[in-house]
Amino acid sequence: xxxxxxxxxxxxxxxxxxxxxxxxxxxxxxxxxxxxxxxxxxxxxxxxxxxxxxxxxxxxxxxxxxxxxxxxxxxxxxxxxxxxxxxxxxxxxxxxxxxxxxxxxxxxxxxxxxxxxxxxxxxxxxxxxxxxxxxxxxxxxxxxxxxxxxxxxxxxxxxxxxxxxxxxxxxxxxxxxxxxxxxxxxxxxxxxxxxxxxxxxxxxxxxxxxxxxxxxxxxxxxxxxxxxxxxxxxxxxxxxxxxxxxxxxxxxxxxxxxxxxxxxxxxxxxxxxxxxxxxxxxxxxxxxxxxxxxxxxxxxxxxxxxxxxxxxxxxxxxxxxxxxxxxxxxxxxxxxxxxxxxxxxxxxxxxxxxxxxxxxxxxxxxxxxxxxxxxxxxxxxxxxxxxxxxxxxxxxxxxxxxxxxxxxxxxxxxxxxxxxxxxxxxxxxxxxxxxxxxxxxxxxxxxxxxxxxxxxxxxxxxxxxxxxxxxxxxxxxxxxxxxxxxxxxxxxxxxxxxxxxxxxxxxxxxxxxxxxxxxxxxxxxxxxxxxxxxxxxxxxxxxxxxxxxxxxxxxxxxxxxxxxxxxxxxxxxxxxxxxxxxxxxxxxxxxxxxxxxxxxxxxxxxxxxxxxxxxxxxxxxxxxxxxxxxxxxxxxxxxxxxxxxxxxxxxxxxxxxxxxxxxxxxxxxxxxxxxxxxxxxxxxxxxxxxxx
Numbered sequence: 064x065x066x067x068x069x070x071x072x073x074x075x076x077x078x079x080x081x082x083x084x085x086x087x088x089x090x091x092x093x094x095x096x097x098x099x100x101x102x103x104x105x106x107x108x109x110x111x112x113x114x115x116x117x118x119x120x121x122x123x124x125x126x127x128x129x130x131x132x133x134x135x136x137x138x139x140x141x142x143x144x145x146x147x148x149x150x151x152x153x154x155x156x157x158x159x160x161x162x163x164x165x166x167x168x169x170x171x172x173x174x175x176x177x178x179x180x181x182x183x184x185x186x187x188x189x190x191x192x193x194x195x196x197x198x199x200x201x202x203x204x205x206x207x208x209x210x211x212x213x214x215x216x217x218x219x220x221x222x223x224x225x226x227x228x229x230x231x232x233x234x235x236x237x238x239x240x241x242x243x244x245x246x247x248x249x250x251x252x253x254x255x256x257x258x259x260x261x262x263x264x265x266x267x268x269x270x271x272x273x274x275x276x277x278x279x280x281x282x283x284x285x286x287x288x289x290x291x292x293x294x295x296x297x298x299x300x301x302x303x304x305x306x307x308x309x310x311x312x313x314x315x316x317x318x319x320x321x322x323x324x325x326x327x328x329x330x331x332x333x334x335x336x337x338x339x340x341x342x343x344x345x346x347x348x349x350x351x352x353x354x355x356x357x358x359x360x361x362x363x364x365x366x367x368x369x370x371x372x373x374x375x376x377x378x379x380x381x382x383x384x385x386x387x388x389x390x391x392x393x394x395x396x397x398x399x400x401x402x403x404x405x406x407x408x409x410x411x412x413x414x415x416x417x418x419x420x421x422x423x424x425x426x427x428x429x430x431x432x433x434x435x436x437x438x439x440x441x442x443x444x445x446x447x448x449x450x451x452x453x454x455x456x457x458x459x460x461x462x463x464x465x466x467x468x469x470x471x472x473x474x475x476x477x478x479x480x481x482x483x484x485x486x487x488x489x490x491x492x493x494x495x496x497x498x499x500x501x502x503x504x505x506x507x508x509x510x511x512x513x514x515x516x517x518x519x520x521x522x523x524x525x526x527x528x529x530x531x532x533x534x535x536x537x538x539x540x541x542x543x544x545x546x547x548x549x550x551x552x553x554x555x556x557x558x559x560x561x562x563x564x565x566x567x568x569x570x571x572x573x574x575x576x577x578x579x580x581x582x583x584x585x586x587x588x589x590x591x592x593x594x595x596x597x598x599x600x601x602x603x604x605x606x607x608x609x610x611x612x613x614x615x616x617x618x619x620x621x622x623x624x625x626x627x628x629x630x631x632x633x634x635x636x637x638x639x640x641x642x643x644x645x646x647x648x649x650x651x652x653x654x655x656x657x658x659x660x661x662x663x664x665x666x667x668x669x670x671x672x673x674x675x676x677x678x679x680x681x682x683x684x685x686x687x688x689x690x691x692x693x694x695x696x697x698x699x700x701x702x703x704x705x706x707x708x709x710x711x712x713x714x715x716x717x718x719x720x721x722x723x724x725x726x727x728x729x730x731x732x733x734x735x736x737x738x739x740x741x742x743x744x745x746x747x748x749x750x751x752x753x754x755x
Contacts, residue, residue: 090148091124097144100130100160119151126154147171158182158205170194177203181229185209196221205229207253215254217242224248231278232256239263244270255280255302262286268294280326281305288332293318304328304350311335312351317342324348328374329701331355336375338363350374352398353701360385370394376420377401377698384421388412399424400441400696413437421445422465430466434458441465443489448472451495456481467513468492480505487683489513491535499524499541506530511683514539515557528553533683536561537578545585549573558582560592670697671705671753706752 092107095116104113111118117126127149146152147168154177157166162183169178175198185206192211195204196218204225212234220242222228228246231253238261239254249271259282268291271277275297285307292301293315301322308330316325317339323346332354340349341363347370357379364370365387376398383406388394396418404424410431413419418439426445432454434440438461448470455464456478462485471493480502482488488506491513498521499514511533519536522543528534529550535557542562549570556577564584571577579585581592674695675682682693693705 087148087150088122094144094146094148095124115156117154123151124149125151127152128154128156129158129160150174153177155179164188165191170197172198174200176200179203179205181205181207181209183209185211187212192216193218195219198222199224201225203227206233207231209233212236215240215243219243220245222246227251229253230257235259237261239267241266243267247271247273249274251276253278254282257282259284263289265289265291268292271295273297275321276300278302279306283307285309288313288327290315292316295319296321298322300324302326303330306330308332312337312340312356314339316340319343320345322346323369326350327354329353333357335359336361336364336380340364341366343367344369346370347393348372351378353377355379357381362387365390367391368393372396374398375402379403381405383407384409384412386411389414397421408442410434413440417460430455434461436460438484439463442469444468446470450474451476451479451490453478455479459483461485462508463487464489466490466493471495474498475500475503477502479503482506483508485509487511490517491515491679493517496520498522499527499536503527504529512536513679528556535679542584544568545571671695671703674698675705703753 092110095101095110095113096107101110101113101116104110110116111122111124114130115126115128116124119125144166145168146155146166149155149172151174152172153174155169155172155175156177156179158179159182162180162185165180165185165188169175178195178198178201186209192213193216195201196216199221201222202224204222204227207229208231210233211230214237215230215235217240219240223246225246226248228243228249228251232255235254235257236259239259241264243252244264244266247270250273252271252274253276255278259279261284263279263284263286268289272294274295276299277295278300280302281304283306284303287310288303288308290313292313295301296318298319299321301319301324304326305328308327309332311334312327312332314337316322316337319325320342322343325340325343325346325348328350329352332351333356335358336351336356338361340346341361344366346367349364349367349370349372352374353376355378356375359382360375360380362385365385368391370391371393373394373396377400380399380402382404384399384404386409388397389409389411392415395416397412397416398418398420400420400422402424404421405426407428408421408426408431410433413431413434413436415436417437419437420439420441422441423444426442426447428447429449430442430447430452432452434455435457437458440458440461440463443465444467446469447466450473451466451471453476455476458464459481461482464482464485464487467489468491471490472495474497475490475495477500479488479500483506485506486508487510489511492515494517495514496518499519501524503509503512504524504526507530509531512527512531513535515535515537517539519539519541521541523536523541523546525546525548528546529548530552531550532552533555534553535555537557538560540562541558542564544565545558545563545568547568547570549568551573553573554575556571556574559578559580559582561582562584563579563582564586566586567579579587579589582589672678674697675693678693682695694702695705696702
């Protein structure tokens with residue numbers, strides 16, 4: 064029986080197509096094996112069920128997502144893999160895969176809609192970024208956390224379907240190209256943490272009306288915030304912080320009626336807070352910290368009923384704290400420090416707020432009583448007076464209480480012993496007298512205690528040194544013997560300029576640093592005083608100078624790295640990133656943290672010492688077996704954490720070499736869960752890391 068010619072021709076035509084399909088599937092399988100990312104998988108025919116792999120009905124791979132790290136060799140590189148063989152690929156996620164070069168063949172993936180290469184070690188490769196413009200079906204492009212530099216290519220204008228663009232934490236420079244304004248479908252744009260400069264193009268705010276997130280923070284943008292920003296009525300998050308913007312906040316910000324987060328922190332914005340911000344009825348976070356904003360807090364802000372965090376610190380804001388703030392019942396974090404605010408603290412604002420920082424203003428009066436739900440209260444450096452109220456003990460949620468540098472008098476109420484959660488308690492530089500309450504022995508979570516520069520008398524409760532790690536009782540009128548019960552965690556103790564007598568307890572040998580200077584009745588050589596003046600004159604003439612030089616040196620010795628383990632892989636990762644940036648040293652002394660990279664910490668070191676009052680106990684936020692961690696807010700308004708190397712260890716050449724070798728190794732490791740490292744200091748006075 065003869066086969067009809069038409070059927071034979073059809074069969075012959077189908078045969079090579081089938082062979083082609085088989086060949087393509089084999090190429091895909093071979094490429095997967097080359098990666099060694101699925102080295103624990105042995106059945107290649109079952110590849111469509113491997114972790115992170117998805118296929119279409121024909122068995123061709125459409126999705127590749129990086130597998131769990133335990134499943135592959137972290138030393139493997141994908142340089143030899145040509146991804147163009149995955150011609151049906153729609154989704155490619157190679158984030159955090161330690162890639163040291165852009166994967167080959169990406170520009171040939173015409174169907175690709177999702178591309179994530181974030182958290183790798185990708186660097187400039189001529190023409191690669193421009194070639195991504197061939198991926199015209201892309202909806203998501205994420206190249207964040209790499210070392211990619213140069214300018215954002217104009218060819219990106221071809222990515223018209225893009226809804227997410229993330230180029231953050233790279234080395235991009237130059238201005239924002241106008242072509243980005245043509246991506247009218249964008250919902251999310253993040254260009255933060257780069258080296259972009261210049262004014263913001265107004266077309267960015269005219270054409271991108273679908274944007275819900277716009278993050279341009281941590282760049283070098285300048286000029287005015289365009290009034291056209293009011294066109295982005297779909298915005299939920301606007302972050303322009305850490306730039307060089309000048310001029311007033313435009314009234315048109317009030318048009319962004321869906322906005323939940325507005326962050327203008329650390330610029331040179333002036334003028335007053337526009338009343339139109341009161342129209343942002345969904346706003347949850349308002350941060351205008353560290354600018355030159357003046358005037359009064361507008362009453363229209365009382366309409367921000369969903370506000371949770373308000374930070375207006377380090378500006379030139381005048382007037383009093385408005386009473387209507389008490390009506391913002393969701394507000395639990397308020398920071399108004401470093402302004403010209405005066406008057407009394409409305410007691411009702413402290414009932415539901417968890418974090419209150421009103422330091423460095425011109426507040427007067429007494430401490431409000433209604434603070435039952437507050438966990439963090441800082442009213443230091445004001446003109447508050449009178450006794451510390453007995454009701455302070457009712458604040459059973461308090462973990463941090465700073466009352467230092469005011470005019471409090473009277474004695475500490477015994478109710479202080481009811482603060483079961485307190486970890487940091489500072490009352491230094493006041494006029495408090497009487498005895499230290501024995502009830503303070505019950506503060507089982509206390510880590511730092513500062514009662515220095517007061518008028519305390521009597522003996523120290525025998526159990527006061529059991530729980531804390533840092534204690535400063537210097538410059539008082541305390542007497543009697545030093546308690547012999549010393550807690551195993553106590554690392555710093557300052558009892559200088561008092562009237563202690565008797566023998567030195569043996570338990571002090573376990574304390575890393577202690578100061579007994581100017582206790583003339585102690586057995587031993589502790590008669591020496593830094594000044595020939597008596598204690599009262601010393602107190603009077605040096606009240607504003609902070610701790611003595613000797614105390615400062617002791618704090619330096621006691622302040623060490625919390626541990627190399629707690630520093631974490633992530634801190635050292637960014638060591639290499641920022642050192643590559645080679646940022647210019649700022650000539651003016653403003654405490655810019657980036658200057659620390661090229662100036663060996665000289666500029667920032669001075670600001671750090673000043674910001675922490677010579678590493679005063681009140682800035683200590685944690686202590687472990689190897690030392691302490693400090694929190695500092697610089698004059699620029701940046702808040703940093705300091706992990707500080709022991710002075711004796713930093714002078715040890717072998718330890719120094721070991722430290723550097725470990726940093727070198729860890730800088731080559733990258734992980735998405737990183738902590739932002741701002742800089743380091745290798746000053747001859749001390750060595751520390753500065754991080755977020």
